[in-house]
Amino acid sequence: MDILYLPELGHFALILALVMASVQAIFPLAGSLTRQPLWLAYAQPAAWAQFVFLGISFLLLASSFLLDDFSVVYVANNSNSALPWFYKLSAVWGAHEGSLLLWLLLLAGWTFAVSLSKGLPADVLGRALSVLGFVSVGMLLFVILTSNPFDRYLPRIPTDGADLNPLLQDPGLAFHPPLLYMGYVGFAVTFAFALAALWSGKLDTAWARWSRPWTSVAWAFLTAGIALGSWWAYYELGWGGWWFWDPVENASLLPWLLGTALMHSLAVTEKRGLFKSWTLLLAIATFSTSLLGFFLVRSGVLNSVHAFANDPDRGLFLLLLLGLTIGLSLLIYALRVPNLKAKAAYSLLSRDVFLLANNVLLVVATLTVLLGTIYPLLMDALNQGKISVGPPYFNALFVPQMLLLGIFMGLGPLSDWKSMQWSKLKRKIWLAGLLSLLLGFAILPWIYDGSWSLAVALGLTLFLWIATTSIRDIWEASRGKKGWKGISRSRWGMMGGHLGAALIVLGVTMVSNYGEERDVRMAVGEPVSVKGYEFTLVSLGQRQGPNFTADTAVVEMRSDEGKLLKTFTPEKRLYQVRGMPMTQVSIDWGPLRDVYVAMGESLDDQAYAMRIHYKPFVRWIWWGGFIAAFSALLAVTDRRYRIRVPETAPAEAGTSRQQG
Amino acid sequence: MKRFLLFLPLIIFIILGVFLYKGLSLDPAARDSALLGKPLPEFTLPRLDNPELQVTRDDLLGEVFLLNIWGSWCPTCYEEHDDIQRLAAAGIPVIGLNYKDERDKAFTYLQEQGNPYQLNLFEPEGVRALAFDLGVYGAPETFLVDQEGIVRYHLAGEITPELVNQVILPEVEKWQDAY
Amino acid sequence: MTPKRKKKLWILGLMLAGVSVTVGLTLFALSSNINLFFTPTQIQAGEAPENRQIRAGGMVVEGSVKRDPDSLRVRFAVTDSNAQVWINYDKILPDLFREGQGIVAVGELNADRELIASEVLAKHDENYMPPEVAEALEAAGKLPSGSQESSEATEATY
Numbered sequence: 001m002d003i004l005y006l007p008e009l010g011h012f013a014l015i016l017a018l019v020m021a022s023v024q025a026i027f028p029l030a031g032s033l034t035r036q037p038l039w040l041a042y043a044q045p046a047a048w049a050q051f052v053f054l055g056i057s058f059l060l061l062a063s064s065f066l067l068d069d070f071s072v073v074y075v076a077n078n079s080n081s082a083l084p085w086f087y088k089l090s091a092v093w094g095a096h097e098g099s100l101l102l103w104l105l106l107l108a109g110w111t112f113a114v115s116l117s118k119g120l121p122a123d124v125l126g127r128a129l130s131v132l133g134f135v136s137v138g139m140l141l142f143v144i145l146t147s148n149p150f151d152r153y154l155p156r157i158p159t160d161g162a163d164l165n166p167l168l169q170d171p172g173l174a175f176h177p178p179l180l181y182m183g184y185v186g187f188a189v190t191f192a193f194a195l196a197a198l199w200s201g202k203l204d205t206a207w208a209r210w211s212r213p214w215t216s217v218a219w220a221f222l223t224a225g226i227a228l229g230s231w232w233a234y235y236e237l238g239w240g241g242w243w244f245w246d247p248v249e250n251a252s253l254l255p256w257l258l259g260t261a262l263m264h265s266l267a268v269t270e271k272r273g274l275f276k277s278w279t280l281l282l283a284i285a286t287f288s289t290s291l292l293g294f295f296l297v298r299s300g301v302l303n304s305v306h307a308f309a310n311d312p313d314r315g316l317f318l319l320l321l322l323g324l325t326i327g328l329s330l331l332i333y334a335l336r337v338p339n340l341k342a343k344a345a346y347s348l349l350s351r352d353v354f355l356l357a358n359n360v361l362l363v364v365a366t367l368t369v370l371l372g373t374i375y376p377l378l379m380d381a382l383n384q385g386k387i388s389v390g391p392p393y394f395n396a397l398f399v400p401q402m403l404l405l406g407i408f409m410g411l412g413p414l415s416d417w418k419s420m421q422w423s424k425l426k427r428k429i430w431l432a433g434l435l436s437l438l439l440g441f442a443i444l445p446w447i448y449d450g451s452w453s454l455a456v457a458l459g460l461t462l463f464l465w466i467a468t469t470s471i472r473d474i475w476e477a478s479r480g481k482k483g484w485k486g487i488s489r490s491r492w493g494m495m496g497g498h499l500g501a502a503l504i505v506l507g508v509t510m511v512s513n514y515g516e517e518r519d520v521r522m523a524v525g526e527p528v529s530v531k532g533y534e535f536t537l538v539s540l541g542q543r544q545g546p547n548f549t550a551d552t553a554v555v556e557m558r559s560d561e562g563k564l565l566k567t568f569t570p571e572k573r574l575y576q577v578r579g580m581p582m583t584q585v586s587i588d589w590g591p592l593r594d595v596y597v598a599m600g601e602s603l604d605d606q607a608y609a610m611r612i613h614y615k616p617f618v619r620w621i622w623w624g625g626f627i628a629a630f631s632a633l634l635a636v637t638d639r640r641y642r643i644r645v646p647e648t649a650p651a652e653a654g655t656s657r658q659q660g
Numbered sequence: 661m662k663r664f665l666l667f668l669p670l671i672i673f674i675i676l677g678v679f680l681y682k683g684l685s686l687d688p689a690a691r692d693s694a695l696l697g698k699p700l701p702e703f704t705l706p707r708l709d710n711p712e713l714q715v716t717r718d719d720l721l722g723e724v725f726l727l728n729i730w731g732s733w734c735p736t737c738y739e740e741h742d743d744i745q746r747l748a749a750a751g752i753p754v755i756g757l758n759y760k761d762e763r764d765k766a767f768t769y770l771q772e773q774g775n776p777y778q779l780n781l782f783e784p785e786g787v788r789a790l791a792f793d794l795g796v797y798g799a800p801e802t803f804l805v806d807q808e809g810i811v812r813y814h815l816a817g818e819i820t821p822e823l824v825n826q827v828i829l830p831e832v833e834k835w836q837d838a839y
Numbered sequence: 840m841t842p843k844r845k846k847k848l849w850i851l852g853l854m855l856a857g858v859s860v861t862v863g864l865t866l867f868a869l870s871s872n873i874n875l876f877f878t879p880t881q882i883q884a885g886e887a888p889e890n891r892q893i894r895a896g897g898m899v900v901e902g903s904v905k906r907d908p909d910s911l912r913v914r915f916a917v918t919d920s921n922a923q924v925w926i927n928y929d930k931i932l933p934d935l936f937r938e939g940q941g942i943v944a945v946g947e948l949n950a951d952r953e954l955i956a957s958e959v960l961a962k963h964d965e966n967y968m969p970p971e972v973a974e975a976l977e978a979a980g981k982l983p984s985g986s987q988e989s990s991e992a993t994e995a996t997y
Contacts, residue, residue, distance in 0.1 A: 322680075374679070
């Protein structure tokens with residue numbers, strides 16, 4: 001009987017969490033309106049209780065999965081008694097309802113962390129918690145009213161579940177959503193701080209200092225989540241691509257781009273007291289795009305191979321939620337932001353301006369991606385017919401934008417705040433510039449391929465430019481009094497982040513220009529040559545897996561001299577419960593290139609259509625992403641964030657407060 | 661002027677919101693059948709289990725029922741059979757229409773899979789009756805017909821557990837309560 | 840003009856120039872990269888442009904799929920039950936491609952009004968079919984055990 005009532009307890013815990021979230025949202029609001037500081041303090045315990053109840057709810061759902069309680073609709077639709085236990089666990093967030101619960105749990109977790117942070121004035125903390133509470137209330141209502149994961153099949157209980165989508169039965173995808181959601185939800189904290197600042201009217205630079213570490217952590221998770229998703233798509237979908245400009249991917253890119261802009265603009269606001277209202281707007285916009293992406297993916301307004309099942313009711317509820325959250329916060333912004341005249345002066349040649357350029361470019365890139373993503377929707381709404389926007393649109397605009405951004409990425413770290421002489425900047429960058437132009441633009445393309453093309457030359461130049469300037473910056477920092485040990489972690493973090501970006505540029509350049517993708521007909525025994533390797537289909541076979549049947553192939557790769565380099569064993573599986581075909585690729589991976597073999601379709605007994613891909617440097621894209629994510633986390637551990645009392649913050653911040 | 665600029669993000673968002681709202685109703689998946697709200701066509705068809713007995717439209721009316729088009733040749737019908745049984749077990753009358761099939765094969769199907777149908781109609785290849793008038797050209801397909809014989813819901817494709825819970829059962833209840 | 844104002848003017852000018860260039864490029868990129876959807880009827884009536892990327896969709900005509908024995912080249916017709924269009928393709932067809940199934944092809948029309956496809960996507964509406972299709976699929980040994988749900992590919996990724 002204990003099993004039977006667990007889902008009801010989970011549902012009940014969810015409702016209690018809603019009550020707690022309401023307390024957390026409303027009491028500080030009422031307290032600040034009626035000037036009762038004590039009421040602000042209620043937010044803290046309410047936030048803790050909300051976290052606990054959501055945790056209970058989540059654990060109970062997970063236990064329903066582990067206990068194979070198929071009377072729960074969500075479990076029946078996404079699990080099966082034959083599923084291994086770890087996939088039963090990851091199936092908790094394998095579809096709409098459960099992933100919402102995860103989203104909420106993570107939001108409550110972030111809220112809990114905020115409520116513990118020391119050094120925040122009580123009124124700011126109360127207000128920020130109140131904002132987070134409102135976000136949580138909205139989402140909890142959505143879950144309880146439209147997407148309850150604890151709904152039951154009664155009275156007829158299915159004997160077994162419909163199984164987890166085979167594409168999701170993969171370790172990469174088990175971790176992808178939690179990482180991604182940590183990012184999306186993390187931006188809610190910065191959003192809450194921004195609204196709390198607007199609400200209290202205390203628009204000094206302090207809020208920027210509080211927001212920075214939270215933003216960086218959220219950004220790190222989002223970056224890692226996107227990188228993991230891209231890697232998963234590469235090996236699991238069997239198409240060999242790592243980015244498809246699909247609406248769902250774009251939905252994750254929007255907050256990432258704005259979050260990147262926000263991290264940099266927060267730095268300017270904290271250090272120099274500049275761009276205050278701009279940074280506030282960015283903080284609101286970043287979280288808003290997280291929510292917008294959420295809506296786009298779950299309401300079914302966009303055609304995506306990845307979209308959730310359509311449900312107009314849910315869509316309307318979400319739109320209402322989206323409208324209230326974003327609309328109200330933008331309204332508060334418009335009404336409360338004072339006409340701030342920047343008091344600090346800055347010259348055209350300064351880090352301030354370079355970071356401004358970074359912000360402008362990133363915002364333009366965000367708008368580009370947003371426009372391309374929702375353009376089909378706009379046209380449809382205007383009765384202009386059903387259209388789709390292809391990857392060429394995104395590539396044609398996004399790539400040059402990132403190229404420009406890369407130039408500023410090199411200039412930023414080497415320039416001074418406020419103003420600097422051109423001669424000084426020149427002294428710092430000439431070597432890096434010369435090196436990257438000489439090596440990247442002129443020499444390296446020849447060495448690698450024996451030919452030259454503009455795209456490769458530009459890409460490699462950019463890679464070297466970002467990398468060498470970062471290294472130059474860290475080298476310069478090491479010449480301080482304490483040498484290498486004196487370099488702050490946030491400086492290491494900046495270098496790592498930029499180096500990560502440089503590696504991504506390198507990977508993207510190489511794989512897009514030198515990669516080769518061949519769809520070939522392979523008959524047993526007939527060799528096919530791709531990129532200097534010789535591939536031979538040795539045999540075709542069939543095998544029976546635990547919950548699938550598979551066509552199998554054995555493909556040998558040999559060098560020019562006939563030396564056997566690798567034996568590939570790709571499979572084409574048909575998962576039986578869902579009748580779903582899956583491509584199991586076989587990859588020979590390495591730092592300089594991946595060779596990727598996937599089975600397409602059966603042509604006859606002795607021949608199969610195969611994809612053979614040669615992917616130079618493709619791994620650097622993901623490594624770059626993970627390095628950047630790790631660096632952002634490193635920067636957060638900088639000692640100046642650990643110092644609780646603001647007065648002992650580094651002199652830099654102190655002086656800027658006087659200026660700002 | 662400066663104040664106005666501050667409202668710009670809000671204005672842009674509102675415009676975007678209007679489009680998103682329109683987008684919701686443009687939902688490409690919501691393909692309503694032309695039959696919704698129209699009466700079930702008149703027909704006379706024999707029963708599957710007894711060719712001598714003819715069934716007409718009026719024989720079916722009186723309570724809310726589901727009309728399920730199936731065939732032993734239809735792979736998806738096997739898939740949705742459990743869900744139909746669940747619907748029948750919940751007390752909802754399900755009328756089967758065996759479509760472009762052969763009697764023997766249909767019997768075997770019902771023997772092996774179980775028979776959740778209150779009654780089965782038989783419309784083999786060449787007969788142009790109810791299924792034809794409903795615009796059916798494949799299977800499975802399911803219609804919800806109310807007490808008055810009006811088609812209230814239509815699904816071409818598989819009945820899934822989600823659909824049963826989230827759409828079909830609520831629809832049945834809604835129309836049961838409507839009169 | 841004070842130096843401060845001059846600087847502001849500079850920044851403003853640069854921004855304006857940047858914005859207009861971006862907007863111009865965006866509009867250009869959009870107009871040359873949107874793929875309009877055409878039905879076989881529209882294509883036969885000459886409504887679709889030649890030498891420009893479009894999308895065409897319909898049901899794959901039974902028995903129309905012709906394969907080249909030595910390569911992946913394949914030719915098949917799609918229909919909207921009114922008109923039909925030939926599609927030529929030389930890559931791997933999607934897993935869900937079958938005769939009698941709905942597909943969408945992206946590509947350009949040639950002078951003969953045949954689509955030279957660069958991409959073929961199978962629509963995931965596979966659990967509703969007429970008996971002829973079921974028979975053909977069974978004969979080909981390709982009958983899936985049930986519904987296809989690949990549209991949920993990465994449903995959990997957001």
